[in-house]
Amino acid sequence: MINLFKTLRTKSIPDFNLSGHSLCRTILIGGEAGQGIKSAGLIVSHALLLAGFNVKLYDEYPSLIRGGHTDVLITFSEFPVYAPNSEVDVMVCIDHKTFINRKQDLNLNSIILYDENEFRLDNNETNVYPCEIFTIPVNKIIKTYKLPAYTKNTIYLCACLMTLGIDIDTTKQAITKVLQKKPDKLNLNIQACELTYQNLNDIFGIRQIKVTNQNNLKKKRFFLSGNECAGSGAIEARMGFYAAYPMTPASSLLDFMFKHYRTYNFIVKQTEDEIAAINMAIGAAFAGARSMVGTSGGGFSLMVEGLGLAAMTETPLVIFLAQRPGPSTGMPTWTAQSDLLFVLNASQDEFPRVVLTPTDHEELREMTFLAFNIAEKYQIPVFILSDKYLSESYTTITYQDPNPSKKIDRGLLLNASALARIENFKRYEFTNSGISARSLPGQINGIHLANSDESDEYGYSNETSEIRRLKMQKRFKKVENVSSDLPGLNVYGAHKTKYCIVTWGSSKGSALEAIRRLQMMNKYIKLVALNYVEPLPEKDLISILKPMKKIFLIENNYTGQLYNILRHLIDTSLVVRFNKYDGRPIFPKEIVDFILTSI
Amino acid sequence: MKKIYQRDDYNTNQKCTWCPGCGNFAIWYMLKQALFELKINPHNVVIVYGVGCSGNGANFTDVYSFHGLHGRALPVAQGIKLVNKNLKVIVMAGDGDSMGIGIGHFIHACRRNMDITLIMHDNQIYGLTTGQLSPRSDLGMITKTSPTGNFETPVNPISLAISSGATFVARGFSGHPRPLKEIFKAALIHKGFSFVDVLQPCVTFNKLNTYAWYNARAYYLQDDSTYDVHDFNKALSVSFIWGQRIPLGIFYKNYAPTYEDSLNIDINVLQTMDSSPQDISEILKEYEV
Numbered sequence: 091m092i093n094l095f096k097t098l099r100t101k102s103i104p105d106f107n108l109s110g111h112s113l114c115r116t117i118l119i120g121g122e123a124g125q126g127i128k129s130a131g132l133i134v135s136h137a138l139l140l141a142g143f144n145v146k147l148y149d150e151y152p153s154l155i156r157g158g159h160t161d162v163l164i165t166f167s168e169f170p171v172y173a174p175n176s177e178v179d180v181m182v183c184i185d186h187k188t189f190i191n192r193k194q195d196l197n198l199n200s201i202i203l204y205d206e207n208e209f210r211l212d213n214n215e216t217n218v219y220p221c222e223i224f225t226i227p228v229n230k231i232i233k234t235y236k237l238p239a240y241t242k243n244t245i246y247l248c249a250c251l252m253t254l255g256i257d258i259d260t261t262k263q264a265i266t267k268v269l270q271k272k273p274d275k276l277n278l279n280i281q282a283c284e285l286t287y288q289n290l291n292d293i294f295g296i297r298q299i300k301v302t303n304q305n306n307l308k309k310k311r312f313f314l315s316g317n318e319c320a321g322s323g324a325i326e327a328r329m330g331f332y333a334a335y336p337m338t339p340a341s342s343l344l345d346f347m348f349k350h351y352r353t354y355n356f357i358v359k360q361t362e363d364e365i366a367a368i369n370m371a372i373g374a375a376f377a378g379a380r381s382m383v384g385t386s387g388g389g390f391s392l393m394v395e396g397l398g399l400a401a402m403t404e405t406p407l408v409i410f411l412a413q414r415p416g417p418s419t420g421m422p423t424w425t426a427q428s429d430l431l432f433v434l435n436a437s438q439d440e441f442p443r444v445v446l447t448p449t450d451h452e453e454l455r456e457m458t459f460l461a462f463n464i465a466e467k468y469q470i471p472v473f474i475l476s477d478k479y480l481s482e483s484y485t486t487i488t489y490q491d492p493n494p495s496k497k498i499d500r501g502l503l504l505n506a507s508a509l510a511r512i513e514n515f516k517r518y519e520f521t522n523s524g525i526s527a528r529s530l531p532g533q534i535n536g537i538h539l540a541n542s543d544e545s546d547e548y549g550y551s552n553e554t555s556e557i558r559r560l561k562m563q564k565r566f567k568k569v570e571n572v573s574s575d576l577p578g579l580n581v582y583g584a585h586k587t588k589y590c591i592v593t594w595g596s597s598k599g600s601a602l603e604a605i606r607r608l609q610m611m612n613k614y615i616k617l618v619a620l621n622y623v624e625p626l627p628e629k630d631l632i633s634i635l636k637p638m639k640k641i642f643l644i645e646n647n648y649t650g651q652l653y654n655i656l657r658h659l660i661d662t663s664l665v666v667r668f669n670k671y672d673g674r675p676i677f678p679k680e681i682v683d684f685i686l687t688s689i
Numbered sequence: 690m691k692k693i694y695q696r697d698d699y700n701t702n703q704k705c706t707w708c709p710g711c712g713n714f715a716i717w718y719m720l721k722q723a724l725f726e727l728k729i730n731p732h733n734v735v736i737v738y739g740v741g742c743s744g745n746g747a748n749f750t751d752v753y754s755f756h757g758l759h760g761r762a763l764p765v766a767q768g769i770k771l772v773n774k775n776l777k778v779i780v781m782a783g784d785g786d787s788m789g790i791g792i793g794h795f796i797h798a799c800r801r802n803m804d805i806t807l808i809m810h811d812n813q814i815y816g817l818t819t820g821q822l823s824p825r826s827d828l829g830m831i832t833k834t835s836p837t838g839n840f841e842t843p844v845n846p847i848s849l850a851i852s853s854g855a856t857f858v859a860r861g862f863s864g865h866p867r868p869l870k871e872i873f874k875a876a877l878i879h880k881g882f883s884f885v886d887v888l889q890p891c892v893t894f895n896k897l898n899t900y901a902w903y904n905a906r907a908y909y910l911q912d913d914s915t916y917d918v919h920d921f922n923k924a925l926s927v928s929f930i931w932g933q934r935i936p937l938g939i940f941y942k943n944y945a946p947t948y949e950d951s952l953n954i955d956i957n958v959l960q961t962m963d964s965s966p967q968d969i970s971e972i973l974k975e976y977e978v
């Protein structure tokens with residue numbers, strides 16, 4: 091046993107049982123990029139999940155493979171965790187940068203774990219932050235027991251879990267779960283775990299975190315990323331074709347598809363570029379497959395012409411766009427909500443589309459499923475707007491078997507016998523709804539032309555003013571009733587209040603956590619979280635916002651893109667805006683502070 | 690259900706919009722003839738068109754047709770083929786479409802070797818936009834956008850196709866419709882990516898590469914009975930012949946597994962109009978706590 095463990099201060103370790111005003115606790119693990127920091131985060135998350143907590147994990151990493159700095163933020167609670175919190179309770183500093191970058195997020199009760207043989211925290215630094223600082227003899231343990239360097243993270247994370255009172259069996263189970271795909275490394279990591287628990291037992295071993303609420307352990311829970319949710323939704327919808335060119339933060343969705351295409355029998359194609367991706371998907375959809383592309387803003391820039399082609403040929407198409415900060419390459423691995431106006435307006439001329447903005451992981455799955463139904467029913471392009479934060483963060487969800495009424499709606503798709511009865515098939519027939527029936531290549535009697543040129547009911551090029559007018563009207567008429575297929579407005583929080591937060595997409599989580607905290611301060615706030623922006627649920631929105639004294643519009647962009655849409659509908663003098671545009675997600679604390687100062 | 694098609698069933702009721710004498714007529718006519726003679730039924734054919742004079746042909750042939758974007762016909766065709774292997778998928782696009790804006794897709798289509806036929810209407814000019822320089826325009830050619838004569842080396846589509854992995858590479862000429870039909874038939878029968886570069890006089894905007902100009906230079910590789918279409922190096926060296934003499938016929942042919950066969954996923958788009966959601970509990974199991 092090496093007796094080198096020491097604390098720099100003598101305060102006892104704070105009690106991390108959750109109570110009172112803090113329903114959540116947050117761990118930050120930081121170190122050099124490419125050193126398995128995320129795996130460490132996943133192990134810690136799984137240990138907490140096994141102990142009965144709900145967990146959210148968000149990692150921040152640079153756009154490079156080695157060197158640079160990576161942070162994993164893990165927020166856990168017995169209650170639902172809506173967002174990763176920025177206030178850090180346990181900071182695991184595998185490198186010095188972790189402390190330097192995030193010291194402002196520490197509080198009096200935080201603890202810091204680091205190894206003084208890795209770097210030194212000098213007195214100037216530690217005096218400013220009067221929290222508990224423990225040096226963990228990671229390098230000593232490695233040397234003494236001749237462990238390989240890759241087990242270092244395990245020692246750090248075990249120390250971290252010990253401070254929380256997670257027992258060794260749970261930790262080992264979590265390590266096994268996360269590293270099961272690397273069996274060669276599993277054994278020595280388990281050994282490192284055992285040695286850490288032995289050596290640090292005197293200091294941390296007595297702790298035992300108490301989970302008062304056993305309900306979580308009874309439920310079937312899943313821990314997965316946003317892109318895994320979106321991918322599951324697409325497979326649930328029986329997507330037949332997915333095409334993409336790798337681009338963060340949508341790349342992991344492409345990887346997910348490649349993992350599953352053989353089992354679920356669909357085509358996935360990594361294309362030469364995004365132009366090919368969208369055109370291939372349009373071809374596949376024309377031939378009858380439910381088709382989807384995935385990209386980020388830069389890739390979507392290349393897809394814009396293809397978007398118009400889908401609209402013109404009335405080919406159903408789902409476009410998954412995970413936003414990241416731009417312009418140009420921007421900050422590839424960071425987050426933003428700044429492509430809303432882009433997807434709403436991207437076009438040659440005018441044509442309708444639907445823009446879904448799922449607000450959390452479960453909606454990401456549900457709305458991806460929904461997107462295919464809408465695309466096929468209305469024969470239009472449908473967007474799913476995610477972002478790096480939503481796509482790559484992990485959360486705990488409970489999943490019930492789908493409602494038996496949940497249906498795949500392929501829209502007006504003619505089968506062989508229906509086509510046999512048709513003479514002179516008009517693929518683009520003018521109908522009352524604007525929607526006309528589709529036939530698929532290979533079907534007898536369904537031959538037609540899908541034309542990028544303006545065309546008549548058969549698809550033949552036609553530039554007469556009459557056909558042009560009728561076709562424009564047809565395309566727009568199709569979506570007049572699309573709202574009937576969209577869910578009702580997401581409204582949360584207090585009923586009787588004159589204050590309302592408005593968000594769209596991924597910012598909902600932090601807003602929910604913020605109103606929960608504000609409620610504990612007896613400040614009652616309502617929240618409207620838009621999960622689609624086109625068509626805009628104008629009526630419902632106005633009826634909720636009209637009685638308000640103040641409207642807090644919270645967006646992760648510079649110009650206030652939703653604000654620019656809503657300003658025509660609401661009294662702008664009541665609006666106070668919070669815009670963040672530094673590549674980081676909006677954190678609950680920021681919303682709380684903003685609202686406290688602007689109420 | 691079976692349907693017997695007549696020769697005329699390959700025509701729509703739409704009027705042709707090409708200039709009288711345009712090389713597109715022979716291509717159009719001979720492709721329909723080849724399909725008919727091979728008994729490939731119109732409902733099993735998809736032709737994907739690029740944008741250009743050739744693309745306007747989308748209106749005239751009565752098979753499943755997709756008139757796509759300028760330069761992007763190949764990806765559309767590949768998407769179709771990937772989800773329904775039973776279709777005969779053909780792409781018709783101009784030289785600007787295939788060798789200019791869409792050249793990236795061309796190279797990738799060659800190396801992917803899907804069972805698709807690309808017919809390039811090679812008039813060495815931009816026809817539809819009324820006579821600008823093409824990446825296929827010969828050196829010295831004067832066009833609206835090369836008033837002092839072209840000084841960019843033309844793209845060599847044949848050598849590019851061979852070196853990129855196309856498994857069938859040929860060149861035909863609109864002025865020789867019968868051999869052109871035979872080349873089309875060979876391309877359509879070939880399993881894998883087949884590319885036919887068709888020299889297609891543009892009588893309105895290309896006053897250099899006329900019927901007479903091509904006629905004076907054209908000869909057929911297959912006239913030499915010792916020419917071995919499977920000889921990659923030979924084909925590559927012959928592909929560089931252009932000028933006083935212009936080789937026509939099949940340059941190169943080989944057999945390689947197609948992309949769709951290697952992928953080996955058949956999603957049966959015509960059979961799977963299923964309306965129940967896919968059960969994803971197995972996927973989620975991996976994430977279960």
Ligand SMILES: Cc1ncc(C[n+]2csc(CCOP(=O)(O)OP(=O)(O)O)c2C)c(N)n1
Nearest residue numbers: 740741742743759783784785786815816817
């Ligand atoms: C993205 C885009 N850029 C430009 C055009 C305009 N355009 C239409 S056809 C064409 C060139 C046609 O040349 P080619 O492909 O050789 O066909 P041809 O008309 O000679 O048959 C161009 C530039 C377009 N339709 N789309």
Ligand code: SF4
Nearest residue numbers: 708711742816891892
């Ligand atoms: S412009 Fe040239 S290519 Fe176009 S139709 Fe006329 S002759 Fe043919």
Ligand SMILES: [Mg+2]
Nearest residue numbers: 783784785814
């Ligand atoms: Mg041309």
